[in-house]
Structures are given as C-alpha cells and as structure tokens.
Amino acid sequence: RAVVQYMLWFYVLTRIIENDGDIYAFCATMIGTATLIALHGIYQYIIAVPIPSHWVSQAEMGVRTRVFSIIGSPNIMGSYLVMIAPLTAAFAYYLKPLWAKMLMWGCTFLMCLACLFTFSRGAWLGMAVAVFIFALYRDRKLIALMALAAGVAVFIPQVANRITFLFTSEFDLANMFGGRGGRRREGLKLLYSVNPWFGYGLGRFGGAVAMQNQINSNISYFYMDNYYLKTLVEMGYIGLGGFIFTLAGFVFNAMRSIHRTKDEPVSTIAVGMFAGLAGVMTHCLTENIFEVPYMNAYFWGAAAIVIYIGFLRARKQQGRQHRSL
Structure with missing residues (x-):
C-alpha cells in the first residue's frame, strides 16, 4: 500500500481536473505552501535552530544547522523544494504582469536559498538537474546563472565543507561502515542470499514499512537511503525493472506532453513540473523520497497535471464547447 496507493493520485487528478482554473488552483496552493516553508527554513537558519548531532559528521562542525521547517527532515524538505521551485520559475515566465513575474522570481529565490540551507547534497544535485532540464526547454541562459550561483555557493564555508568532505578519508570510512556504502553492501548481500530476481519481499527491508514491522530477528534493519536500491532488495530485478519502466513511461509521455503543447503558454507549466519531478527522481538515488x-x-x-496538459486538456475543452452548442 505504501508503494502503490499513492500512484492512484495520478488517475484521480487526471479525471477530476476540468479546466485551467483547476490547474492554477493546484499550482497556487503548492507554490504558496512551499514559499511559507522556505521562509520558515530561512528563519531557522538565521536563529541557528538546534539539530541532532548525527545530522552532520564531526568533520563538518562548520555546519551550524540544517533547516527542516515543519517537515522534520532536511533531506525531505530539500526534495520538496526541488519539486516546487521549477514550477514557481515557470509561472515567472508564464504570467504577464511585471509584479507577478517579480513575485514568482522572489518565491523561487527563497525556495532555492532554503534548499541551500538544508545542506542536503542529494537535494542540491536534484536542484541542479531540475534547473538544467528547465533551462533546456525554456531559457538556456539559466544554465550560466546556475553555474554562477554554484560558483558563489562554494565560497560559503559550510557549503564547501559539505562538498569537500566527500573527498576525505573520514567520509570513506563513514560511508563503508554505517554509511550508504555499508548499507548498500548489506542490502545486496541480503538480496543475493534470497532471490535476486524477486527480492526479499515488498515492505520487508530498507524502508519505513520494514523499520516499523521488523519481522525477522536475524537481520539488522535500517534505511537504504536509495529508493531504487531499496526497491531492488525488496522486489528484485523484476520489481526494480517494473518500477523504472513506470518512471521511464512517465518521462517519455511527459516529454510528449510538452512537445504537443509547445506553441501554447501552458506548456511552460508542464516544463516546470516535469523539471521538478526529474529532480526528485534524481534525489531518490540518495534518499527514500517516495517513502514519505x-x-x-x-x-x-x-x-x-503534466500528462493532463498535453493529452486531456484539449479534449476536455472540446467537450465543453460541444455541450455549449
């Protein structure tokens, strides 16, 4: 249920959206909420909110805090902002009034700044992918702007510490013993000890369901911090292949949706959403994002909504026109 049930939202929303107003309402709610969360995160950084000691290593003591807002996790907050920031930027291109454009750019900046203050390297990577994809579709000058922003960010001591720590012996040691490297090794060991094609069993290892229902006292339970690897251990190569096929099908049809509406302003909204979702899929390489x-x-x-814009929107508009005749 924790894996499949939420996919049903895809089918629910494609059926209940009736017009562009529904799309705008959905997007406005997401942007407004994300902006408030970003502001709260920036406030947490200013006051240096206390955090658990295990959120940073001893070698990264220059990182005074990591923001998490009401979400409770810097990594998940970062991924949430990765999803919404490109959509907000899309509205900066989509809206006509200057004040509305400036407002959207301001909200986008706040989200990117709050994402930086999460000090989640996975979220940073996801944001870079999201900005790159958005720039390819809408404004390639953003690639240069992203490079400039990254160049400035690395001169921030806390950011530099988070990045350079990846290339230290302390990181190698922490990674292999208790870190993601060690977890990957133990997960694959379990996979090959049972059935590599079908896995250990859905919901039985590496995620929240397994952590809450530890049914086997002979193994140590932990989060895999890689949703694709967790899926591999639980569902084997067949299950992971099916999941990747599902995501690849969405990516392919999202690109088709954008292409089908490329001459319409609403295409920009689809691009923003697709870019954010691509960033989340990237972040899943280092975090169990879909577990939330x-x-x-x-x-x-x-x-x-991305698929609706390209495949169902015109059909519903035609249906309303026929009913009005």
Whole structure:
C-alpha cells in the first residue's frame, strides 16, 4: 500500500481536473505552501535552530544547522523544494504582469536559498538537474546563472565543507561502515542470499514499512537511503525493472506532453513540473523520497497535471464547447 496507493493520485487528478482554473488552483496552493516553508527554513537558519548531532559528521562542525521547517527532515524538505521551485520559475515566465513575474522570481529565490540551507547534497544535485532540464526547454541562459550561483555557493564555508568532505578519508570510512556504502553492501548481500530476481519481499527491508514491522530477528534493519536500491532488495530485478519502466513511461509521455503543447503558454507549466519531478527522481538515488506519503502523493499528482496538459486538456475543452452548442 505504501508503494502503490499513492500512484492512484495520478488517475484521480487526471479525471477530476476540468479546466485551467483547476490547474492554477493546484499550482497556487503548492507554490504558496512551499514559499511559507522556505521562509520558515530561512528563519531557522538565521536563529541557528538546534539539530541532532548525527545530522552532520564531526568533520563538518562548520555546519551550524540544517533547516527542516515543519517537515522534520532536511533531506525531505530539500526534495520538496526541488519539486516546487521549477514550477514557481515557470509561472515567472508564464504570467504577464511585471509584479507577478517579480513575485514568482522572489518565491523561487527563497525556495532555492532554503534548499541551500538544508545542506542536503542529494537535494542540491536534484536542484541542479531540475534547473538544467528547465533551462533546456525554456531559457538556456539559466544554465550560466546556475553555474554562477554554484560558483558563489562554494565560497560559503559550510557549503564547501559539505562538498569537500566527500573527498576525505573520514567520509570513506563513514560511508563503508554505517554509511550508504555499508548499507548498500548489506542490502545486496541480503538480496543475493534470497532471490535476486524477486527480492526479499515488498515492505520487508530498507524502508519505513520494514523499520516499523521488523519481522525477522536475524537481520539488522535500517534505511537504504536509495529508493531504487531499496526497491531492488525488496522486489528484485523484476520489481526494480517494473518500477523504472513506470518512471521511464512517465518521462517519455511527459516529454510528449510538452512537445504537443509547445506553441501554447501552458506548456511552460508542464516544463516546470516535469523539471521538478526529474529532480526528485534524481534525489531518490540518495534518499527514500517516495517513502514519505505526501511526497509520493505530490509527485504523482504533479505527474498527472503534466500528462493532463498535453493529452486531456484539449479534449476536455472540446467537450465543453460541444455541450455549449
């Protein structure tokens, strides 16, 4: 249920959206909420909110805090902002009034700044992918702007510490013993000890369901911090292949949706959503993003709107015109 149920939001939203007003309402709610969360995160950084000691290593003591807002996790907050920031930038291109454009750019800046203050390297990577995809479709000058912003960011001591720590012996040691490298090794060891084609069993290892229902006392339970690897261990090569096929099908049809509406302004909204979702899929390489119920629901809800814009929007508009005749 934790894996499949939230995918149903895709089918629900593609059926209940009736017009562009519904799309705008959905997007406005997401942008408004994300802006408030970003502001709260920036406030947390200013006051240096206390955080658990295990959120940073001893070698990264220059990182005084990591923001998390009401979400409770810097990594998940970062991924949430990765999803919404490109959509907000899309509205900066989509809207006509200057004040509305400036407002959207301001909200986008706040989200990017709050994402930086999460000090989530996976979220940073996801944001870079999201900006790159958005820039390819809408404004390639943003690639240079992203490079400039990244160049400035690395001169911030806390950011530099988070990045350079990846290339230290301390990181190698922490990674292999208790870090993601060690978890990957143990997960694959379990996979090959059972059935590599079908896995250990859905919901039985590497995620929230397994952590809450530890049914085997002979193994140590932990989060895999890689949703694709978790899926591989639980569902084997066949299950992971099916999941990747599902995501690839969405990516392919999202690109078709954008292409079908390329001459319409609403295409920019689809581009923004698609870019954000691509960033989340990238972040899943280092975090169990889809394990968080609302992130899973947001993802498939946004995916539904991308597909609706390219495949169902024109059909529903024609249906309303026929009914009015």
